[in-house]
Amino acid sequence: MMNLTIAEENYIKSIYKLEEEGQEAVSTNALAGELETKPASVTDMAKKLKEKKLISYEKYQGINLTAEGKKAALNIIRRHRLWECFLVDKLSFSWEEVHELAEELEHVRSEKLINRLSEFLGNPQIDPHGDPIPDAQGKMGKPRPQTPLDKARAKRLEVVAVSDKSTALLEFLNAKGIRLGTQLDVIERYEFDNSIELKIRNQPAFTISEQVSKNIMVKPI
Amino acid sequence: MMNLTIAEENYIKSIYKLEEEGQEAVSTNALAGELETKPASVTDMAKKLKEKKLISYEKYQGINLTAEGKKAALNIIRRHRLWECFLVDKLSFSWEEVHELAEELEHVRSEKLINRLSEFLGNPQIDPHGDPIPDAQGKMGKPRPQTPLDKARAKRLEVVAVSDKSTALLEFLNAKGIRLGTQLDVIERYEFDNSIELKIRNQPAFTISEQVSKNIMVKPI
């Protein structure tokens, strides 16, 4: 596996993410949005990544990772999520603080370091936000049955993952006492704005917006 | 304290090191040597760092850190040495493996991260090579009495620090069983090539070159 620059790694990671989210071929605009950069910059980089055979790309046709690109992406994600575990489990950071730091730490490229880190952490399978951690070979623990809360139909639910991108969301969840493993009772769904009234045992009920519910992954209990 | 690029941080660190080693004003050439770059590049960067008031610099007159530059340097050194401790103490790396990795990790800039790391490690005072670790305010534990082995006059000596830059040197020391705290008896000093015959308790005597002896810091027992 050849050596990537930090910019290249960030592109690969974002392409992976957008593909995961269902984009058939990742568009220049979508990628520019994800990376907070301009479409023209994306086109430039697309040519470079194609040259390196990490993506397939034809003018105006969008972007897809090659097998090699996917492998690279999983490796970066592994590093990112292991560092997040380290920060939470060993340095007592809370879950809304770690994503940003992991964005930097993930670019320290050393197989040995990351494998030792994994071992030190007890080879965790999920990160602090409930996302699975790829193993050294790039295999990711089967994504367990999970649905965004806005789509879930059951009444009793358990939180299995949350989006890690927004500090504000995670702080809101802290305030409401929602963490991984928290059990929720859906009291009511309001059609007007798709807000949801929830109850956690021993706590007063509260309402969350559709925005929030889309970012909480749950499974029925 | 303003934000520095990785290149700027590396320059600051190298200037600090050369000043420590006694250079009155750090020359363009010396710095180019230390950074494995070209003198012309150093001149470019010197202008930038002067602009940022991290160094004092006049054409042809060499470079010195300002108070602010020194503070920045100590902060980078703190990060470097704490990561070295982490790698050795927590991830079981050996002392010759950690410098390179710390060269990368040191550039992750977060006060909170590094202070938490320090705490996690038990606020260590020295790194795996015996070098003192500056505290959060940039104060460095008094450099304890130490002399390079080639200059030491006593017969019984204890190893208090070693140079961390050469993997080959550290591997040689591993092979000979020399670590921090190791007690050495000087059997003989050979004037011809300044090599030194040493003995460690319960081991056969062996000889080291002047090169090696310059990179082992000792104190009399």
Next chain:
DNA sequence: ATAATTATTTAGATTTACCTAAACTTTATT
């Protein structure tokens, strides 16, 4: 099918951190 809109690419600049080669200063040697 044509026109309008949106998406994407190209052209041309900019910034950072390098480089080489040539010019210039400083220092050492005769």
Next chain:
DNA sequence: AATAAAGTTTAGGTAAATCTAAATAATTAT
């Protein structure tokens, strides 16, 4: 003091990663 050598700076260039503005292609609406 003059010359040679060594050290340093300038001039001009390159590569990566960005940008803006203009051109072009694809999509959507009329």
